[in-house]
Amino acid sequence: MKQKEVDFMVKVIGICGSPRKNGNTEILLREALDAAEEAGAETELVRLAGLDINPCRACDSCKKTGECAIEDDLNRVVELAASAHGIIIGSPVYFGSVTAQTKMFMDRTRPLRSEFRLANRVGGAVTVGGSRNGGQETACRDIHSFFLIHEAAVVGNASPTAHYGGTGVGGAKGESADDMTGIETARNLGRRVALLAARIHG
Ligand SMILES: Cc1cc2nc3c(=O)[nH]c(=O)nc-3n(C[C@H](O)[C@H](O)[C@H](O)COP(=O)(O)O)c2cc1C
Numbered sequence: 054m055k056q057k058e059v060d061f062m063v064k065v066i067g068i069c070g071s072p073r074k075n076g077n078t079e080i081l082l083r084e085a086l087d088a089a090e091e092a093g094a095e096t097e098l099v100r101l102a103g104l105d106i107n108p109c110r111a112c113d114s115c116k117k118t119g120e121c122a123i124e125d126d127l128n129r130v131v132e133l134a135a136s137a138h139g140i141i142i143g144s145p146v147y148f149g150s151v152t153a154q155t156k157m158f159m160d161r162t163r164p165l166r167s168e169f170r171l172a173n174r175v176g177g178a179v180t181v182g183g184s185r186n187g188g189q190e191t192a193c194r195d196i197h198s199f200f201l202i203h204e205a206a207v208v209g210n211a212s213p214t215a216h217y218g219g220t221g222v223g224g225a226k227g228e229s230a231d232d233m234t235g236i237e238t239a240r241n242l243g244r245r246v247a248l249l250a251a252r253i254h255g
Pocket residue numbers: 071072073075076077078079144145146147148149150181182183184185186187188222223224225226227
């Protein structure tokens with residue numbers, strides 16, 4: 054049996070912002086989580102698809118009470134993110150950025166920021182577009198900015214050929230399963246998130 058690289062139990066969660074269940078993003082996000090698990094992390098994948106989620110309405114309730122005034126499924130996902138050592142956000146590329154579902158999750162984490170509850174967590178991005186140069190890197194960058202604003206540590210890819218995280222290609226549902234670059238970069242990312250999270254929190 055392969056020796057675990059992480060001797061402290063880190064929890065790495067994947068949040069999938071695709072509206073398609075079992076779609077291209079989910080396939081590569083699962084690869085990232087599998088690699089994190091092989092390195093010794095405990096993992097969990099959350100799909101935003103099918104959940105009752107709503108956008109931030111700027112009521113500023115979170116600034117006064119520390120809690121979101123909207124009652125839907127996102128509060129649970131936000132708390133799950135706060136309980137993890139590593140967070141990988143996966144999103145399809147939509148017009149060069151993330152999906153509305155992914156953005157809703159990001160905006161709704163504002164209650165965590167008043168006390169910087171995501172500080173020192175390790176964040177990473179997996180993005181999938183229909184074209185090879187469809188905006189995967191800009192979508193990753195948007196996810197990286199989210200982590201930076203939360204004072205989380207961002208990991209890239211630690212690969213000579215990829216720099217922004219897990220970046221894949223697929224149009225029709227399932228196509229990313231044949232994208233070896235996507236699989237390799239997603240797996241590199243998952244392992245990096247687990248290893249850095251263990252180094253910071255172990
Ligand atoms: C509204 C919309 C906008 C899109 N914009 C882009 C884009 O800017 N660049 C790109 O490469 N692919 C774009 N795509 C294609 C998706 O990123 C691609 O099909 C991806 O594999 C979907 O991932 P999923 O299966 O996880 O949902 C777009 C698709 C939709 C529905």
